[in-house]
Amino acid sequence: xxxxxxxxxxxxxxxxxxxxxxxxxxxxxxxxxxxxxxxxxxxxxxxxxxxxxxxxxxxxxxxxxxxxxxxxxxxxxxxxxxxxxxxxxxxxxxxxxxxxxxxxxxxxxxxxxxxxx
Amino acid sequence: xxxxxxxxxxxxxxxxxxxxxxxxxxxxxxxxxxxxxxxxxxxxxxxxxxxxxxxxxxxxxxxxxxxxxxxxxxxxxxxxxxxxxxxxxxxxxxxxxxxxxxxxxxxxxxxxxxxxx
Numbered sequence: 001x002x003x004x005x006x007x008x009x010x011x012x013x014x015x016x017x018x019x020x021x022x023x024x025x026x027x028x029x030x031x032x033x034x035x036x037x038x039x040x041x042x043x044x045x046x047x048x049x050x051x052x053x054x055x056x057x058x059x060x061x062x063x064x065x066x067x068x069x070x071x072x073x074x075x076x077x078x079x080x081x082x083x084x085x086x087x088x089x090x091x092x093x094x095x096x097x098x099x100x101x102x103x104x105x106x107x108x109x110x111x112x113x114x115x116x117x
Numbered sequence: 118x119x120x121x122x123x124x125x126x127x128x129x130x131x132x133x134x135x136x137x138x139x140x141x142x143x144x145x146x147x148x149x150x151x152x153x154x155x156x157x158x159x160x161x162x163x164x165x166x167x168x169x170x171x172x173x174x175x176x177x178x179x180x181x182x183x184x185x186x187x188x189x190x191x192x193x194x195x196x197x198x199x200x201x202x203x204x205x206x207x208x209x210x211x212x213x214x215x216x217x218x219x220x221x222x223x224x225x226x227x228x229x230x231x232x233x234x
Contacts, residue, residue, distance in 0.1 A: 003119070036160050036161075043163055044153075045160045046158065091221070104126065104127070104204050104229040106204075106206070107226060108224035111222070
């Protein structure tokens, strides 16, 4: 079955540094990928929609200059947390629909745990 | 490989009838299972969960059943209402694998539920 990977699985960094998280679709092409942040009570907040070949679409309240998204190819999207602060510590998950305009079916990555000291 | 599978990408149910969404998993170590509901352009929101020590958990119109021997869980919605139309994801987690107190989740690929008035 289709798999989405994320790298790294966990990262610890100092406050003020930037961290890049990769999301890869391993056996399918994804023109669209989604980035989520996990919050208490199990909820996932949609941060942005990553579009191959064009700018990402950010949800309201998400700073696009802080959370830089680059969809470099049909199998790779990266999320860069710039000038990270302790409040950015969280679990970041990406997902990708396998093909076509429908985004109902989603393959989720295993997530990246970011800890900012 | 997908450890959590939702084999039905879509399901249509008449309003007032019972909706049954199914989910299978392969990792017998999973011990906590969750269902999420997702509307377009939003992140999945937590709906209901069940621990592996139980075989049923009920919350209002929503009931989740767990069959550990079959590695199968299902979500029953009764009676189904138009507002239940959404994409439903099941997810599973392992004991001790948490992120900032939240479960580390492995998601299925989703089932679109459409309630027909």
